[in-house]
Amino acid sequence: MIKIQSISKSFVDKPVLNEISGVFAKGKPNLIIGASGTGKSVLLKCIVGLIHPDYGQVFYDGRDFYGSDRDTQIEVRREMGMLFQGGALFDSKNVEENVMFPLNVLTKMPMPEKIERVNFCLQRVGLENVNSKMPSEISGGMKKRVGIARAIVNNPNYLFCDEPNSGLDPQTSIVIDELIQDISEDLDITTIVVTHDMNSVMGIGENIMFIYKGENLWEGTKNDITHSGVRELDDFVFANKVMNSLRGK
Amino acid sequence: MFLGHLFINRETFKTYYKLVLDECVSIGIGSVFLVALVSTFMGAVTTVQTAYNMVSDFIPNYVISQVVREMIVLELAPTIIAVIYAGKVGSSMASGLGTMRITEQIDALEVMGINSISYLVLPKIVASLLMYPLLVIVAGACGMIGGYLAGTLTGIITPNDYVYGLRSSYNEFTVVFALIKSFVFAFLVASISSYKGYNTQGGALEVGISSTQAVTTSVIAVLIADYLLAQLLLSK
Numbered sequence: 001m002i003k004i005q006s007i008s009k010s011f012v013d014k015p016v017l018n019e020i021s022g023v024f025a026k027g028k029p030n031l032i033i034g035a036s037g038t039g040k041s042v043l044l045k046c047i048v049g050l051i052h053p054d055y056g057q058v059f060y061d062g063r064d065f066y067g068s069d070r071d072t073q074i075e076v077r078r079e080m081g082m083l084f085q086g087g088a089l090f091d092s093k094n095v096e097e098n099v100m101f102p103l104n105v106l107t108k109m110p111m112p113e114k115i116e117r118v119n120f121c122l123q124r125v126g127l128e129n130v131n132s133k134m135p136s137e138i139s140g141g142m143k144k145r146v147g148i149a150r151a152i153v154n155n156p157n158y159l160f161c162d163e164p165n166s167g168l169d170p171q172t173s174i175v176i177d178e179l180i181q182d183i184s185e186d187l188d189i190t191t192i193v194v195t196h197d198m199n200s201v202m203g204i205g206e207n208i209m210f211i212y213k214g215e216n217l218w219e220g221t222k223n224d225i226t227h228s229g230v231r232e233l234d235d236f237v238f239a240n241k242v243m244n245s246l247r248g249k
Numbered sequence: 250m251f252l253g254h255l256f257i258n259r260e261t262f263k264t265y266y267k268l269v270l271d272e273c274v275s276i277g278i279g280s281v282f283l284v285a286l287v288s289t290f291m292g293a294v295t296t297v298q299t300a301y302n303m304v305s306d307f308i309p310n311y312v313i314s315q316v317v318r319e320m321i322v323l324e325l326a327p328t329i330i331a332v333i334y335a336g337k338v339g340s341s342m343a344s345g346l347g348t349m350r351i352t353e354q355i356d357a358l359e360v361m362g363i364n365s366i367s368y369l370v371l372p373k374i375v376a377s378l379l380m381y382p383l384l385v386i387v388a389g390a391c392g393m394i395g396g397y398l399a400g401t402l403t404g405i406i407t408p409n410d411y412v413y414g415l416r417s418s419y420n421e422f423t424v425v426f427a428l429i430k431s432f433v434f435a436f437l438v439a440s441i442s443s444y445k446g447y448n449t450q451g452g453a454l455e456v457g458i459s460s461t462q463a464v465t466t467s468v469i470a471v472l473i474a475d476y477l478l479a480q481l482l483l484s485k
Binding site: 070075088090091099160 | 256259264348349350353354356357359360361362364368
C-alpha cells in the first residue's frame with residue numbers, strides 16, 4: 001500500500017500540485033486521471049522520488065520515503081518497477097538485455113536463472129521470439145510490453161505506469177490495460193497508473209483519483225465516475241464522445 | 250556536486266569493469282584512425298613550414314626535425330588532438346546522455362535505485378583517462394612519421410638528418426609534460442561533456458544544443474588548462 005500526504009510542488013512560483021493526499025491499495029490498479037497539464041505525471045514522479053516535492057510525505061507500506069536516509073530510499077526503489085510513457089528502453093541493448101538489466105545490476109542471480117526469468121516475463125506480457133530484437137525494430141505496443149516485462153522482472157512490490165496507452169491503438173490499449181490489471185492481481189502488488197484515457201478508466205478503474213489544476217478533486221471507482229456530481233470531472237469524462245452518447249441513455 | 254555523485258552508491262566493480270571496457274573500445278578504437286590521420290598531416294605540414302622558414306645557411310637541417318619534435322610533443326599531439334577529441338568523443342558523450350535523458354532512460358535507472366551519474370558517467374571518465382594518453386602517444390608517433398615522410402620524400406631533409414634531429418637535445422620532461430596535459434584534457438573533455446549531456450532538458454533540439462555546448466566549453470577549458478599547465482610546469 002502507498003499512502004501520500006499533502007504533496008505539494010511548484011515550479012518557479014507556479015504551483016503544480018497542492019496538498020494532494022490519498023491511499024493506493026494493493027492488488028489492483030489505482031488510477032490517477034485528469035486532463036493534460038494538471039500535474040498527474042508530476043505527482044507520479046513525486047511518488048517515485050524522481051521529483052522532490054516542496055513538502056508532503058510518501059509512505060511505502062509504512063516506510064516514510066522522504067523521511068528516510070539514502071540507503072532506505074534505495075532499498076524502497078529497488079522494490080519498484082516503472083513503465084514510462086515512451087517505454088524508456090535502453091537503445092544500445094536488445095529486448096533480452098533490456099529486460100535482464102535490473103537482474104544484472106541488482107541481483108547475483110546465475111545466468112541460466114536470469115534467462116529463464118526474462119523468458120517468463122516476456123511470455124507473461126505476450127512476447128516471444130523477440131529476445132534479440134533492438135528497441136528500434138519493434139512497435140510502440142511491443143515497447144510498452146517490454147517496458148512492463150522489465151518493470152516486473154525483479155518481482156517489484158510497487159508498479160508505476162505513466163500513460164501506458166499513449167500512442168497506442170484502442171485494441172492494443174485494452175491488451176496493455178488488461179495486462180496491468182492481471183499483473184497487479186496475480187503478483188498482489190500496488191500499482192499506480194497515470195492516464196487520461198477513458199477506455200482505461202472504464203476498463204480497470206477500481207480506485208480512481210481525479211486531479212484538477214493540481215488538486216485532488218474526487219476519488220472513487222469506475223461505477224461512480226459518471227454520476228460524481230463534480231462538474232470538472234463530468235467535463236473530463238463526457239468530453240469523450242462515446243461516454244457522452246451513453247450519458248443521454 | 251555533479252562529480253561528487255560519481256562515488257556515492259556505486260555498483261559492483263564487475264559492472265564498472267565491463268562498462269569501462271565498452272567505453273574504452275568506443276573512445277579509443279573509434280578515434281584512433283582520425284587521430285592518426287590528423288597527426289600524420291600535422292607532422293607533415295609542420296616539417297614543410299619549418300623548412301620554409303629556415304632561411305639561414307648557418308642553421309643545420311636537423312633543426313627542422315628538432316622543431317617538429319618539440320611542436321608535436323609539447324603542443325600539437327596533446328592540445329590540438331584534444332580539440333578534435335572534444336569534437337568527436339565529447340559531442341558523442343553529450344548527445345548520448347542527452348538522448349537518454351529526454352527519452353527517460355536516465356529516469357528508468359534512477360527508479361531502479363541505480364545512481365545514474367555514477368553508472369553512466371564514471372565509466373566514461375575512467376575510459377577517457379585511460380585512452381586519451383594512449384591516443385596522444387599515437388598522435389606523437391604519427392606526427393613524427395608524417396614529418397619524416399614529408400621531409401624525406403620531398404628532399405627537404407635527409408633521413409639521417411631527420412632522425413639525428415629527433416634524437417639531439419632531447420628533454421624527457423617534454424614527454425612527461427605532454428602526458429600530464431593529456432590526463433588533464435581527458436578529464437576535462439569527459440566530465441564537461443557528460444555534465445552537459447546529463448543535464449539536457451527538452452527535446453531533440455536541446456540534445457543538439459547540449460552537444461554543441463559540450464564541444465565549445467570543453468575546447469575553452471582545454472585551452473585555458475593548456476596555458477595554466479605551461480605556466481605552472483614550464484616557466485623558469
